[in-house]
Amino acid sequence: MKNFWICLLISIVSAVSAQESTEISYVCQEMTTPEAPFYISDEFRQGDLVWENFRDIGDQNKKNQYIPKGSIVYTPPEFVEKMDDSENRIPVKVLSVPSQENEDNIRNSKKRRYNSISSMVNTTGDRKRVDAGSVGWIDKKSVRKASDFTFFVTKDSPLYKTKDGVSLNDKPITLSMSDGKYDIERCCTPDSYQGEEKCFDRYKFIALGEDSIESQFFMNTDKLECGFFEDLTPIANRIVEPMISILNIVRGEEPEAAIDELELLPAYHNWSTGRPKLSRVEMVKVPLIDGQQGPFGSYHYKPDDRVNSDAYLKPTSQCAFLEVLKKHQQQCTSPGCQVHFGDAFHQDSWGVHGGHDSGECIDIRPFRKSDNTDEGFSYKWGRYDRDKTKNFISILKETGAKTIIFNDPKIPGLSRDSRGVHNDHIHVCFGENINKVQKTCREGLN
Numbered sequence: 001m002k003n004f005w006i007c008l009l010i011s012i013v014s015a016v017s018a019q020e021s022t023e024i025s026y027v028c029q030e031m032t033t034p035e036a037p038f039y040i041s042d043e044f045r046q047g048d049l050v051w052e053n054f055r056d057i058g059d060q061n062k063k064n065q066y067i068p069k070g071s072i073v074y075t076p077p078e079f080v081e082k083m084d085d086s087e088n089r090i091p092v093k094v095l096s097v098p099s100q101e102n103e104d105n106i107r108n109s110k111k112r113r114y115n116s117i118s119s120m121v122n123t124t125g126d127r128k129r130v131d132a133g134s135v136g137w138i139d140k141k142s143v144r145k146a147s148d149f150t151f152f153v154t155k156d157s158p159l160y161k162t163k164d165g166v167s168l169n170d171k172p173i174t175l176s177m178s179d180g181k182y183d184i185e186r187c188c189t190p191d192s193y194q195g196e197e198k199c200f201d202r203y204k205f206i207a208l209g210e211d212s213i214e215s216q217f218f219m220n221t222d223k224l225e226c227g228f229f230e231d232l233t234p235i236a237n238r239i240v241e242p243m244i245s246i247l248n249i250v251r252g253e254e255p256e257a258a259i260d261e262l263e264l265l266p267a268y269h270n271w272s273t274g275r276p277k278l279s280r281v282e283m284v285k286v287p288l289i290d291g292q293q294g295p296f297g298s299y300h301y302k303p304d305d306r307v308n309s310d311a312y313l314k315p316t317s318q319c320a321f322l323e324v325l326k327k328h329q330q331q332c333t334s335p336g337c338q339v340h341f342g343d344a345f346h347q348d349s350w351g352v353h354g355g356h357d358s359g360e361c362i363d364i365r366p367f368r369k370s371d372n373t374d375e376g377f378s379y380k381w382g383r384y385d386r387d388k389t390k391n392f393i394s395i396l397k398e399t400g401a402k403t404i405i406f407n408d409p410k411i412p413g414l415s416r417d418s419r420g421v422h423n424d425h426i427h428v429c430f431g432e433n434i435n436k437v438q439k440t441c442r443e444g445l446n
């Protein structure tokens, strides 16, 4: 832990009057508000980049900083909700920024002729990345509502506990909402106090347990308590379920794993209609230790570069793949059982591994009789172990994966190719829209 201390998230609902040196108690009342406590930064018409311009607070013409997508920013809500349309920019204070390391890995990925992942970052030039605390102007259309996200405490943060003793560090956290509005507690000085009523709002948050709400707590968002917001990672609700499943699977091996260690490639939006239209969902890299060692004893062969930029999958697809690795490792323990996986997400424009541009497909070598040597081979060779490969393929089918291509004619129920391409690897796609794949991700394999 970065700081070895515990932060109790209890606002002190009291203040001291200077004149009388006595404590005044605020009176608090629960209500709702349409005003968001903070926003999540994204981009407006930047193309496929992981960042947006961050303009100088004193001079909006100066674009000397950039703000990564997925930063948490505070702006008085009236700037977003009520400003008239002639105002394109809003002043913000940055509360948290996503992982620098993950951004560097995107920057250091292989440069290709078209659509390089690295070009999503390496366009920042000599602009500086914003930090928590930076203030500046961003485009009004580049921020998203806090209610569309779930939050996770970042790795190596202090231990955060609610006043009923529930640890927040390992739980998803959301804002409490009623009928599309934020639940708050409005605390005001009593009418009798010095004639002038003073109020502040505290937003209600929910810490989620496995199946139900584990704790609720109120937070001031203008007075940042214990740096709590600086230590939060926002995850879009559209991918949060599979991301939580991935985290739980990974924690089976690495109990201290945190969500910000999973490397996300941000979503890409097309703005041709004037509104952000999702054209590529977020993808998440298969967690790799020491370069090529994957989860559950697996191995990533022939990575495209040292940052494994060919190992991204859609969250639901990866979740199903990890379930396969976990179950296979339980069933297959002899030499030759190690799962060797190759390319996952690959744009068609990169010229190799066509059919991998969905981010749902991955290549896996067949299994060996007795070795885990990192060398490709055909099912026609003596090293090939049909029984192990057949068992593995039956686990693939249990997940609901529909596309499985492998040329061994003695394993029934598969697609083949006529050119021998899939003699040395199984091509499998875990379609994120297939109900059974989603169920595998939610409930695991038996």
Ligand SMILES: [Zn+2]
Binding pocket: 353, 355, 356, 361, 362, 363, 426, 427, 428
């Ligand atoms: Zn393939």
